[in-house]
Amino acid sequence: MKPDEAIRFLRQFQELLAEGGFVATYKFALLQALADLSVEHGSASDGSLPLHVEQIAEKFIEYYWNQARPFQNQVLRQNTKGQAEVVRLVEEFRTQTDGRLGRLQASQKAWSSLKRRVAGIIIKMPLWKLQTIGNHQNEFLYRKRDYNNRTIRLLPGVPEAFRIFHPLLTSMIRGGWITQIHRIKGNRDVLGPGAELEAFLFGTDRSSLTQYRDLLRRHQAGECFYCGKKVGDEGDLDHFIPWSRYPLDLGHNFVFAHKGCNNAKRDYLAASVHIERWRIQNLDHGHRLATDFNQVGLAHDLERSLLIARWAYQQGQASQAQLWVQKGQFEPCDYRWQAALGMPGGLRLAAEEQPYE
Numbered sequence: 493m494k495p496d497e498a499i500r501f502l503r504q505f506q507e508l509l510a511e512g513g514f515v516a517t518y519k520f521a522l523l524q525a526l527a528d529l530s531v532e533h534g535s536a537s538d539g540s541l542p543l544h545v546e547q548i549a550e551k552f553i554e555y556y557w558n559q560a561r562p563f564q565n566q567v568l569r570q571n572t573k574g575q576a577e578v579v580r581l582v583e584e585f586r587t588q589t590d591g592r593l594g595r596l597q598a599s600q601k602a603w604s605s606l607k608r609r610v611a612g613i614i615i616k617m618p619l620w621k622l623q624t625i626g627n628h629q630n631e632f633l634y635r636k637r638d639y640n641n642r643t644i645r646l647l648p649g650v651p652e653a654f655r656i657f658h659p660l661l662t663s664m665i666r667g668g669w670i671t672q673i674h675r676i677k678g679n680r681d682v683l684g685p686g687a688e689l690e691a692f693l694f695g696t697d698r699s700s701l702t703q704y705r706d707l708l709r710r711h712q713a714g715e716c717f718y719c720g721k722k723v724g725d726e727g728d729l730d731h732f733i734p735w736s737r738y739p740l741d742l743g744h745n746f747v748f749a750h751k752g753c754n755n756a757k758r759d760y761l762a763a764s765v766h767i768e769r770w771r772i773q774n775l776d777h778g779h780r781l782a783t784d785f786n787q788v789g790l791a792h793d794l795e796r797s798l799l800i801a802r803w804a805y806q807q808g809q810a811s812q813a814q815l816w817v818q819k820g821q822f823e824p825c826d827y828r829w830q831a832a833l834g835m836p837g838g839l840r841l842a843a844e845e846q847p848y849e
Contacts, residue, residue, distance in 0.1 A: 493652050501653040504632045505661065509668050511625050516571040518552075518578070518618035520669040525551035526633065526646065527661050530654035531738065531803045532796050539648035545619070546642070549610040554740070556582045557593050563692050564682040572676050577613055581606060591697075594743075595789030611642070619644070655803060659737065666694055696741055700790060704741075705729040707784055708748040712773070717747035718757065718766060719818070728754040732762060732770050733797075733804045743785040743792030744774040745800070752819075760816035761808050763823050767832035770801075775834075798833075805829040 493501075514520070525548045535541050560567060560583040567583060570576035585606050589595040597603050623631050638645040646654075654661065670690055673679055683689060709727060716723050717730070730749045731741075736759040747770065749757075762770070774781060778794045785792040805825065808815070814822040815829070 493649060493656060497649060498653065498656070501632070501650070502657065504630060506664070507625065508623065508630070509664055514668070514672055515573070516576050516617070517669055517672050518570075518576065518614070519622050520665050520672065521552050521555050521578075522548065522614070522618045522622055524555060524662065524665050526650075527654045527658055527665070528740070530646065530651040531658055532799045533651075535648075535651045539652060541646040541651040542643050543646065544641075544643045545611045545614055546607045548614055549607045552578055552610050552614065553582060553606060554593070557586065558695070558697055559693055560586050561591070561692075563689075566682050568673055568682070569676045569678040570673070574678075578610055581609055589789070592700075592789035594785060594791040597791065598786050598789070615642070655807070658807075662739065666690065669693065694739060696735075700741070701729050703788055703790055704743060704746050705748060707788065707790070708746055711781060711784070712748050715748075716750040716753055717769065717773070718749050718753040718762075721750070723748070723750055725751070727751065730754045730757065732766075732774075733801055734759040734761070737761070737804050737807075738800050740800075741791065742797050742800075743790055744778055744781060744794050744797035747773070756819040757816045760822075761804060761813055761825065763815040763817040764828040764832040765817065767801075767805075767829055771832065771834055801833065802835070805833070 508523075526543070528551055529543055529547060530541060533541060533543075556570075556579055559570070560579050567575070567579065570579050585596055585602065588602070589599075596606070620636060623629055623633060632647070633650055634644045634646050670693065673689065673693070674683060705727065708729065709723070714722055716727070728749050728751045730747050730753075732745050732747050775794065775798060778797075782792055782794060807813075808825040809827075809829070813825040815825050817823055
């Protein structure tokens with residue numbers, strides 16, 4: 493992406509957030525969905541990206557799943573005129589599945605039903621209002637005339653911009669989302685400090701993390717993923733692709749580790765030696781893990797985990813990131829990560845040190 497194109501995209505995105513006339517949080521969810529789906533799917537040859545509205549609906553359900561829990565004994569309102577319909581639907585399905593998204597996703601009939609209903613709301617509400625500023629339509633993300641078979645088409649260059657600026661855009665979207673929650677009159681009596689609200693809206697269900705940790709501890713025979721030594725205490729659950737780079741909990745992205753190793757790794761991407769081990773554990777043997785996740789109703793997606801990992805390391809290579817080996821030791825993010833992930837041509841690229849395109 494050329495610098496002038498990047499600046500134009502960011503300016504238009506900023507204007508949309510500042511002047512888009514938001515009365516509900518749907519527009520924030522839609523923007524986040526477009527950003528996340530751009531990471532999780534490759535572009536067409538012309539740089540565009542077709543997205544079915546049910547793909548967007550899946551994202552809405554993920555975002556609102558934890559937000560449909562009570563906050564200070566009340567489910568927060570997400571619309572100035574009352575509760576948002578998507579939140580009502582998600583709250584209903586949460587009750588049916590004991591709050592476990594993975595259990596809902598494993599039930600094909602229920603999962604498909606909820607996706608269809610949420611997709612209908614998206615088509616009716618935010619999809620064609622998102623790019624309205626005042627009485628003007630600025631269709632810089634997608635165009636209504638391209639809509640066909642319940643599919644929109646992100647314009648050429650837009651998916652690339654979402655990938656490059658994903659952490660920045662996510663921060664902007666979440667900031668706007670939190671502000672909108674504060675603006676809704678029905679929430680004012682229960683809201684706490686901003687940090688507390690942010691953790692509730694976009695954080696993690698701690699009870700689910702405990703289940704992931706216990707499951708992976710058994711899978712790894714009680715050994716730390718990074719150093720290979722036995723973990724004597726309760727240990728930690730680590731996001732292999734750090735939460736700060738892509739904030740989403742998926743089973744195959746988790747590993748069990750020493751607290752010390754986890755604290756030393758922090759928000760760094762892991763080095764190639766760890767990537768290869770992650771591939772073997774969570775990709776090559778991922779179907780066995782998937783069965784275990786399904787049995788306890790924990791969310792997972794093997795393909796998405798791999799796509800997110802590839803994106804994160806591509807971004808790390810472009811920014812000349814340092815990869816964490818062990819405490820105090822790092823290596824450059826070069827082509828070794830491709831070979832470690834088992835990507836076609838990765839070994840050849842690693843040997844030849846060709847520029848990434």
